[in-house]
Amino acid sequence: MAEHGAASASRAHAHASEESAMATIVSYTDREPAANRYPHRIVSPCRPGPCCFTDMEEVGTAQPEGHWEFQYRRCRRCGFTVRVILREIPDFALAAELRQILADSFVRNVPDL
Numbered sequence: 001m002a003e004h005g006a007a008s009a010s011r012a013h014a015h016a017s018e019e020s021a022m023a024t025i026v027s028y029t030d031r032e033p034a035a036n037r038y039p040h041r042i043v044s045p046c047r048p049g050p051c052c053f054t055d056m057e058e059v060g061t062a063q064p065e066g067h068w069e070f071q072y073r074r075c076r077r078c079g080f081t082v083r084v085i086l087r088e089i090p091d092f093a094l095a096a097e098l099r100q101i102l103a104d105s106f107v108r109n110v111p112d113l
Helices: 002-020 092-105
Strands: 026-028 035-037 041-044 056-065 068-075 081-088
Touching: 026 081, 041 068
Parallel strands: 026 041
Antiparallel strands: 035 041, 056 068, 068 081
């Protein structure tokens, strides 16, 4: 019985991870040669090489997705590619709501005399 519950929880976690995963144009494989067909597809080796530390270049421009801005970076020598999160895009409506809550929290209620 406990095994069934653990398996169900594992499937639920995997499903939640799939929903929150960002889409990517990068295909990681060692069966095809590395290829840069940006913006449609990038074929990357599965693992970075020692060259990746110094030879990474930006591919394309920064792209927004959800609450994040990202850009692809690719090694000039071996073709290893990663999707780098550049920054979080602020939620201005949420920030305004939080500012109002904080402002209301520090208002001193003085009784009328």
